Amino acid sequence: MKMLIKLAWRNILRNKRRTFLSGLAVGISMASMMFVDGLFTGMLDSMIRTATDTFLGQGQIHAEGFTDTLEVEKTINGSDKVIKDLAGENIVTLYSPRTASFSMLSSAGGVQSVMLYGIDPATEKDLSMVDESVRIGEYLGQDNKGMILIGSKTAETLEVEVGDRIVVTVAQAHTGELSQEMFRVGGIFHMGIREADSGLAFIHLDRAQTLLGLKGEFHEIALSFVTLEMAGDRSLPFWGKYSVNGNDAIGWKEMVPQLESVIEMSYISTAITLFLVFGIVGLTIMNSLFMSLYERMFEFGVLRAIGTRPLRMAGIILLEALSLSIISMVIGLVIGLGFLKYFSVHGIDYTGIEFAGVTITELIFPVFTMEQYTLYPLLTIIFSLVAALYPALYAARLTPAKAMRRSL
Amino acid sequence: MSNTLIKVEKVSKVYGMDGVEVHALRSLDLDIKKGEFTAIAGPSGSGKTTLLNIMSGLDAPSEGRVMLSGKLISEMKGGELSDFRRDHIGFIFQSYNLIPVLSARENIEYIMLLQGVGENERRTRVSEILNDVGLEGMEDRRPAQLSGGQQQRVAIARAMVSKPDIILADEPTANLDSSTGASLLDIMRELNEKRGMTFLFSTHDSMIMERAKRLVLLKDGSVDSDEERA
Numbered sequence: 310m311k312m313l314i315k316l317a318w319r320n321i322l323r324n325k326r327r328t329f330l331s332g333l334a335v336g337i338s339m340a341s342m343m344f345v346d347g348l349f350t351g352m353l354d355s356m357i358r359t360a361t362d363t364f365l366g367q368g369q370i371h372a373e374g375f376t377d378t379l380e381v382e383k384t385i386n387g388s389d390k391v392i393k394d395l396a397g398e399n400i401v402t403l404y405s406p407r408t409a410s411f412s413m414l415s416s417a418g419g420v421q422s423v424m425l426y427g428i429d430p431a432t433e434k435d436l437s438m439v440d441e442s443v444r445i446g447e448y449l450g451q452d453n454k455g456m457i458l459i460g461s462k463t464a465e466t467l468e469v470e471v472g473d474r475i476v477v478t479v480a481q482a483h484t485g486e487l488s489q490e491m492f493r494v495g496g497i498f499h500m501g502i503r504e505a506d507s508g509l510a511f512i513h514l515d516r517a518q519t520l521l522g523l524k525g526e527f528h529e530i531a532l533s534f535v536t537l538e539m540a541g542d543r544s545l546p547f548w549g550k551y552s553v554n555g556n557d558a559i560g561w562k563e564m565v566p567q568l569e570s571v572i573e574m575s576y577i578s579t580a581i582t583l584f585l586v587f588g589i590v591g592l593t594i595m596n597s598l599f600m601s602l603y604e605r606m607f608e609f610g611v612l613r614a615i616g617t618r619p620l621r622m623a624g625i626i627l628l629e630a631l632s633l634s635i636i637s638m639v640i641g642l643v644i645g646l647g648f649l650k651y652f653s654v655h656g657i658d659y660t661g662i663e664f665a666g667v668t669i670t671e672l673i674f675p676v677f678t679m680e681q682y683t684l685y686p687l688l689t690i691i692f693s694l695v696a697a698l699y700p701a702l703y704a705a706r707l708t709p710a711k712a713m714r715r716s717l
Numbered sequence: 718m719s720n721t722l723i724k725v726e727k728v729s730k731v732y733g734m735d736g737v738e739v740h741a742l743r744s745l746d747l748d749i750k751k752g753e754f755t756a757i758a759g760p761s762g763s764g765k766t767t768l769l770n771i772m773s774g775l776d777a778p779s780e781g782r783v784m785l786s787g788k789l790i791s792e793m794k795g796g797e798l799s800d801f802r803r804d805h806i807g808f809i810f811q812s813y814n815l816i817p818v819l820s821a822r823e824n825i826e827y828i829m830l831l832q833g834v835g836e837n838e839r840r841t842r843v844s845e846i847l848n849d850v851g852l853e854g855m856e857d858r859r860p861a862q863l864s865g866g867q868q869q870r871v872a873i874a875r876a877m878v879s880k881p882d883i884i885l886a887d888e889p890t891a892n893l894d895s896s897t898g899a900s901l902l903d904i905m906r907e908l909n910e911k912r913g914m915t916f917l918f919s920t921h922d923s924m925i926m927e928r929a930k931r932l933v934l935l936k937d938g939s940v941d942s943d944e945e946r947a
Binding site: 312315316319320323427585607611612613614615616617618619620708709710713 | 725770773775776795796799801802803804808810812814817819823826827831832865871874875879
């Protein structure tokens, strides 16, 4: 075996240029898969983060059916107990109660329908990015409960600026009667998400409850968890514990189901790309081995003539494929690591592009995972060996007389 | 009969070339005895190479049978035939045909590795055989670092090291100058005489024919003459 390994390595290094070029081609293929994987992972992370951190939260608790109809009456049952229980949850880092209702904003310059959220400025500040997205004016404070935050697009439609007055009209709970109140624009936010900048508005939770005729009740509790994985893990007892008494606790996968579809789609895309790329890897290896085999046909004839068994002949080819794939793997790891390292520092700018209902608002940074450094090198070796089976079988079936046409 | 090493019986070989049948051998009979130093000669196309291919199991006859060391090799296939060649036949080729990426020592050792010979014995045998062919101190050189004559000496060493029953040599001097060729033939003749090693040559070379103890002339796939010589 030692001699066969020696033979394989020396044969591979016999034509260094060809070996390097083949290794480079295979290595680039492997590196491209590593990069695509890292990019997809980074992009999905970014999309999930954008979707959850901007405002939604990583999880939410509502009354059953509230998200389907957004009926003002459907407030969280036993909200005080829910809040008390959440305070004792180890996996929940933040929670923030909200009201949510359709409303009409009107000013001297125009009218705009929005989803009006009543928020607790203190808890919301840590949980979502509403405060950070305020570009003009100020975020809501405890002392200015008559202020409203509107999006940049809404401000354009209503032709208002900070300090201007807006009339908010909502339908009250239980009675359905319209309720109106005047607010001053305290701040204009820009989240970079069209739907948010034109369709959301925020007022103080107390004022929202009063406006909607709610007596200390709320519609939604936004949640943040220790890890994002926990927020997507339905097997945790947390979800069952809070999905009782007519309430429903959901994670980001239920809140933004299109993201789950994007993730599944990315897996399928990666699998197809992987199949195509590694198909090319296999053909490259096969081509290189056949070229080498044809060049050394007489030599193979001699090896057969002096008593090398067919299986051992196949073994020589497979060892050469293994050697070539190891060289390719090293080249691929160096290139892949270099690319990932560079772009994980500098990022790739996809900002403003909307995908599956989520607008990318930040640079995409490819993510390093252990899988990239284990799975793809392993696949390179496996595909190389599978591709080498054909030339190996060919070598095994060589008859010495045919291989050595010129002599014995 | 017990002295017969190779027995070729009514062997014919027909090749199909571009739809035309070529009769390379025609019902040929030939016996090679142990310890012989035989040359098979004849014009191009007379069937020399085909006969050596069939006698060594590198090719199969269309008809007839070949026995080597009492075994019917014309019926053997695959691994069994490979093992038989490894243990019973040594080959010397026209163009040396050493494995270029292996050193002289490794080229000689390779066949012993196939035979499962232990490391110590391999080293001993390699040293002895390199001494026999006059290549002491050159064991670590690769074929490209050796002259044609030196490469053919390594090939002789490789053919002999497995202790085969017979060495088949196809035009072993064809690529060598006459003095190198003569020197190699002297080595082989000496091995034949001292160790009783059986040699069978396929050749056009008058030097080999002159040194052969037996000369078989082929013509059109049949034995034209078979002459024992002093």
